[in-house]
Amino acid sequence: MDSSQVKGLVGKESSLMQALDVVSTSDIRHWRELMEGKKDSWNTKEAPAPMLIAWTMDPLWPKRVEATEPHQQVLKLLEDSGYGLPLGISLDQEYLKPVRLGDTLSYKVKVASVSSAEEKTDMGKGYKVVLNYTFSNQKREVVGRQTYTILALQKMALKQ
């Protein structure tokens, strides 16, 4: 793989991306019901902290056609070189401020590091990509940070 293009993207940060949904009672309740079980009423004023990633998920539709942000481009480059099987291997979150009902989150993703050479793992050969997420609310206050490590595997790894 020509790694110079990938190396050029390390340290680059995406533009500020908006969450598609405002933090809502129904989404908080759905999460709490799954994680906390049956109750007569749920606290829907404050979102459970680990929901950070739920508010900022990509939609199922319409499909994103172009990789415009650095982290998308890294994964696209790896995919084009045959490492098209991304596997999340670790996710660390740090919660700095509560996320409340009515908040609108936005986030940035920075490419923190990419393996300098192909790594051999039990799952197959691939590249490790570490992404740093910063989540902020509508007042531009940082509410949380996240480090997400992805192992981009060769697609053939599945067949072995």
Place this chain on the structure above:
Amino acid sequence: MGKENDTIKPFSGPPEKTLDYSRVAHLVGKSSPFHDPHDIVTQSDIRHWCEVMQDPNPLYADEEFAKKSKYKGIIAPPAMVQTWSLDDLYYALQRFVEGKTPFMEDPHNQLTGILDAEGYTGVVATAQEQTYLKPIRPGDVIRTKITVGYVAKYDSFTRQGVGRYVDILYTFVNQKNEEVCKETFRILKYKPPVTTRHLYEG
């Protein structure tokens, strides 16, 4: 399930035991109380629906566009009406996994209980018709009343087995007690034939 049901022969043989209509007649026309929803109508749930239905209608998403329309603001997709009154996960699991039904005292649940006890344990939805009366908007609280509209007086012979048609009527109202939708849900409660009965009895 009684023993006599093991010899269902709908088109030949001796006539089998069949439901006496007088056992359920008192339930026809009876309604449940209005049940509260677990969630209010939210913009995010509307967006989730549009996302999976791939519905780009700006009336459901674009405030500016919707304000200029005859609805004067964002509305929820009318066909979502039933999602606002769905069981929560706990009740859904009780119903489908444990076979337990919440609100047993509701007329339609009493009816189902009687039909099940008489051997009409199978159920298949045969028709669903909704009439939309008022738009539903984000923030609305949709409550639901369920009425037994009709129970067939006699058995129908179908490919599914011998069964009774039942109409369940849903009335949806908002927080101002305005009716937003009326729904007729026609089901066939039937006696599963011997060949498929094991599917229902495990």
